[in-house]
Amino acid sequence: MYIVTGGAGFIGSAMVWKLNQMGIDDILIVDNLSKTEKWKNLVNLRYEDYVHRNQFYKLILEGDDPFKTDAVIHMGACSSTTELDADFLMENNYRYTQMLCRFCLNHDVRFINASSAATYGDGRFGFDDDHDGIDQLQPMNMYGYSKQLFDLWAKRGGVLDKLVSLKFFNVFGPNEYHKDDMKSVICKAYKQIGETGEMKLFKSYKEEYPHGGQKRDFVYIKDCVDVMWWFLQNPDKNGIFNIGTGQAREWNELAKSVFSAMNVDQNISYIEMPESIRDKYQYFTQANMDKLAAAGYDKPFTSLEDAAKDYVQNYLAQEDPYLKS
Numbered sequence: 169m170y171i172v173t174g175g176a177g178f179i180g181s182a183m184v185w186k187l188n189q190m191g192i193d194d195i196l197i198v199d200n201l202s203k204t205e206k207w208k209n210l211v212n213l214r215y216e217d218y219v220h221r222n223q224f225y226k227l228i229l230e231g232d233d234p235f236k237t238d239a240v241i242h243m244g245a246c247s248s249t250t251e252l253d254a255d256f257l258m259e260n261n262y263r264y265t266q267m268l269c270r271f272c273l274n275h276d277v278r279f280i281n282a283s284s285a286a287t288y289g290d291g292r293f294g295f296d297d298d299h300d301g302i303d304q305l306q307p308m309n310m311y312g313y314s315k316q317l318f319d320l321w322a323k324r325g326g327v328l329d330k331l332v333s334l335k336f337f338n339v340f341g342p343n344e345y346h347k348d349d350m351k352s353v354i355c356k357a358y359k360q361i362g363e364t365g366e367m368k369l370f371k372s373y374k375e376e377y378p379h380g381g382q383k384r385d386f387v388y389i390k391d392c393v394d395v396m397w398w399f400l401q402n403p404d405k406n407g408i409f410n411i412g413t414g415q416a417r418e419w420n421e422l423a424k425s426v427f428s429a430m431n432v433d434q435n436i437s438y439i440e441m442p443e444s445i446r447d448k449y450q451y452f453t454q455a456n457m458d459k460l461a462a463a464g465y466d467k468p469f470t471s472l473e474d475a476a477k478d479y480v481q482n483y484l485a486q487e488d489p490y491l492k493s
Contacts, residue, residue, distance in 0.1 A: 169235045173198040173221070173268070174244030178344040179282065179336070179392060181209035181491065183241055185343075186393035188214050188493035196235055198224045198244060205346040212492040225264070228271045239278035239400055242268050248350055249286060249311045250445075261314035266321060269331060278403055279331040280396055283319055285385070285412070285453055286312030287335060295385075296456045297335060297410040299328055308448045319408055329406050332399050334392075337412035337455050341389030341475070342483040342491050353419070354476055357426045358484045365432065367423045370441040374451055379438040380420040382451045385412035388475035391467075398465050405463045412455025413469040425473045429480035 170187060174180035175197030184195055193214035200221045201207050210218075219227075221244060227234060245261045265281060272279035288295050289306045302323060307313040322328050340352035357367050369380040377383075392411055399405060420436065427434045441449065470478075483489040 169194050169196055169216070169237050171196045171198060171235060171237055171240045173224075173240065173242045174282075175199050175215070175218075176201055176206040176209050177243060177247075178209075178341075178347060179339065179389065180241070180243035181206075181213065181343045182341065182389045183243065183393050183396055184210075184213045184215060185491040185493060186397050190397065193493075209343045209346070209490060212488075212490050214493050221264075225267070228267060231274075233271075233275045233277070237272075237275065237277045239280065240268055240272050241396065241400075242279065242281045245282060245314075247284075247311065247347075249309050250349075251311055254310050257310050257314040258317075261311070262317045262321075265318045269318075269322065269327070273327060273330060278400065280399055281318065281331060281333045282315075283333045283335045283408065284312060284315040285335050285337040285410070285455065287316040287319065288312075288453070290450060291452055294456070295410065295454055297408050297459050299323055299408060302408065308450070328408065332406055333408045334396070335408065335410045335455070336392065337385040337387050337410070337453055339387055339389055339392055339411075341479055342489060343389070345489065353422060354426055354479060355484065357423065358430065358480055361426065361430055361432055361435075366435045366437055367426065368437050368439050369419050369423060370449075371438045372451070373441065373446060377451055378420075380423065380436060381418050382449075383416035383418055383453070384422075384450075385414070385416050385454045386422060386472050386475075387412045387455075388470045388479070390475075390478075391469045394467055395460070395465060398467075402464065407459075409460050409463070410455035410457055411460075412453075412457060413472075414455055414457035416452060416454035417472050422472060422476070425476035426480060428473070429477040430485075 176199040195215040197218045289308045340354050371379045
């Protein structure tokens with residue numbers, strides 16, 4: 169049995185899709201569907217059962233492993249970088265992850281956790297996923313801090329060599345449609361360009377970056393789940409790892425790739441950035457991918473242009489845009 173928490177969410181449902189691609193459907197999905205549209209991510213997937221996160225929490229607290237679990241792929245969390253309820257993030261992102269980790273350690277179950285590149289803050293300490301440097305990182309929002317706390321807990325508890333914690337950079341791709349304001353810019357741009365023929369990007373407030381020249385490490389969801397599958401197949405590989413392409417690209421380049429995939433003439437305008445996020449805005453992110461390569465992962469990552477083309481033409485432009493098993 170593979171347990172995927174957040175299994176109806178973006179990365180979680182994509183991981184269920186990957187497991188299905190590998191012939192696995194003995195999967196328990198844990199999530200909180202509530203009144204969201206996340207359920208649509210599950211329609212095309214194969215899985216054994218669904219359990220609400222609160223019920224799952226109670227089952228795990230009993231101490232036994234009623235599921236005969238092979239692995240827990242923990243993608244369930246509040247992923248909003250603008251969430252202001254710090255107590256909620258402490259319980260939902262930090263304490264819940266602690267509990268699941270202890271369960272896996274006690275039952276010799278593979279544990280793969282979603283950390284985040286948001287732990288790197290403004291990047292002043294770099295983007296290296298070595299264990300020695302995580303203590304000095306200063307996340308710029310409570311979401312990033314909630315992820316940082318678990319990595320620190322695992323390090324101080326001496327268990328980083330018994331689990332995998334993945335620092336995802338700017339992930340985009342199918343099955344993110346329910347995320348409202350947290351959808352990727354590519355997802356938002358497709359609709360914006362389709363309706364207006366124009367794409368809006370934030371102005372820059374630093375001289376060294378032109379408007380739209382701010383850079384991010386954009387990584388395709390299909391590459392992310394390939395990495396997670398590799399970790400499932402290599403249980404001796406453990407620790408904190410970055411998941412990005414290792415190449416920072418401009419927002420202008422991302423915009424160009426969307427216009428090209430849509431076969432629409434490029435038309436970009438630059439708008440003021442809200443003052444509420446200006447002092448927390450990251451102008452540059454780029455994952456150091458040396459550690460993953462040294463561990464033995466050698467599959468190339470999809471280029472921004474090829475990933476945007478696949479996402480736009482094979483998903484966003486389709487009547488049924490969801491990943492299909």
